[in-house]
Amino acid sequence: MSIKTVVIGSPLAGTSVLFSILDVLASVGRDWEMLHGMPMKAPVFQVSLRTADGAPYWDVNGRKITPDAKLDEDPAPDLVIVPDMHFDPNGGFPAQFQPIADWIAAAHARGAIVTSVCSGAVLLGGAGLLDGKEATTHWGYADMLGRNFPDVKVCRERILVPAGEGHRVVTAGGASAWADLMLYLIARFAGADEARRVAKIYLIDPHSEGQLTYASLTSGRQHEDQLVAEAQVWAAQHYDSPSPVAAMASLTQMTERGFLRRFKKATGQAPADYVQTLRIEEAKQLLETTGMSIEDISAEVGYSEPSSFRSAFRKRVGISASAYRKKWKALAPVTS
Secondary structure, three states: OOEEEEEEOOOOEOHHHHHHHHHHHHHOOOHHHHHOOOOOOOOOEEEEEEEOOOOOEEOOOOOEEOOOEEOOOOOOOOEEEEOOEOOOOOOOOOHHHHHHHHHHHHHHHOOOEEEEEHHHHHHHHHOOOOOOOEEOOOHHHHHHHHHHOOOOEEOOOOOEEEEOHHHOEEEEOOHHHHHHHHHHHHHHHHOHHHHHHHHHHHOOOOOOOOOOOOOOOOOOOOOOOHHHHHHHHHHHHHOOOOOHHHHHHHHOOOOHHHHHHHHHHHHOOOHHHHHHHHHHHHHHHHHHHEOOOHHHHHHHOOOOOHHHHHHHHHHHHOOOHHHHHHHHHHHOOOEO
């Protein structure tokens, strides 16, 4: 029996993820068999692209999309997939999406498994399905998810988070994590062998190292505290100073304790953590674009001991500095 699957379309949905999901699920039981001259199997997933009104729309990339049906048409789904949505990461939950969120909640209440990719987790938050649960989303939307739905435990480093009773809520990280979600769902409904076949057909490599290696660590929350903003500007230019937090407090003419409280209230980070973040972000750039030794990079960004740098780098990025350099080496020629 096919798994009745609804992929939710929207003018804010990206093109590539939406159609990659549709293509990959349609290929299960078909493409591997075609390539090997084997009889094709019955479709594992019965997939439809649906929107609130079922009408054609122009998506965020300027492509005209024609859905298969409205959300409330039959058949009712066994599986719901919300792709990435181009929400404002600094805004609230978009009110115009509440009817869709309510439909998702109702589908889940009827027994459907509900999943999301990237910023699509915000819709699951709006549906109330993430309260009290762990969830992930794109690193650029982690603050938005946590700010709008404070009962959610946001795991910004994770690629895939199955949660809830029976794992009937599954969130995936950044946009390319659609592939991890598809392999998970195929393995869950069609078996691990089928998932491996699809991975081989599409050359999909699961993001086993998480998404910290891709994240911009300095994509913090927006605030309107001018004094703290001035301290942040100073830190961006002097993060390699030996005592940057004391210097920032002096700049703002506040006590260190008072400055710490004010800085954390505005940014969500302690000043020392913020400086560490700036140092590691600069180190990432040097690892990507130069041939400097790791010891020299450590000193360049303000660490007196390379061992302290290596530990801080792994903690914030998820892999070692040398592994990070190797990962990105192919994308840009390294110069000395």
